[in-house]
Amino acid sequence: MTKQKNDIFIQGPIPPSLIADVIAEHGNKSDIGAHSVFLGQIRADQVGGKSVQAIEYSINSELAMLKMAEIRKAIFDNYPVTCMHVYHSEGLVQVGEICFFVFTSSAHRRAAIGACDELVERIKKEMPIWGKELFEDNTHQWKTNR
């Protein structure tokens, strides 16, 4: 299965093994001196005495592909990074599981850290993704980003 570069979505949680694999894949790239990693995890937010058990993510996939291409280009234009890898969950992710993974690499640390930070912020702000927070009593509320 080949995945288009701008299709960042994975069905369900991001497996910790994927994170290890991405790190391992860069072992033979001798021009890299720094990686920066961001991992988003589902938090058990408390709302009116109930706690979030899981988040169900839905997306506008056509718009997301276009938007991701735009963000990816802007990051490569603005930071001397050698590569970037972005994964976001679609569908159900339980509390404690990983839903968002951003990985950037560069020769020196500042580019990787800056690019990673900007990617996280832009994806949260600009990607057409919606989270539905599910509670233990089968009720839900729609997540809002701060």
Added chain:
Amino acid sequence: MRIQVKTFGALTEILEREFYVTAADTAELLTALSRQHPDLAHRKLLVAVNNTIINTPVDLREKDVVALMPPYSGG
């Protein structure tokens, strides 16, 4: 113009996920939908026509696809 509307996130609890409707421009579309679904009024919405986000009303052409989206909440 007969156009296709796609809805996302919390809007799918008010409107169908996909439907066809006739409207001359996006302002007319939103006014008509808000009249039929009072829950829509005063909601913050992002509107994309053929996958381009619009900030001011635009004329619609036959077969355009209009996405109605609540504020994003990924991550």
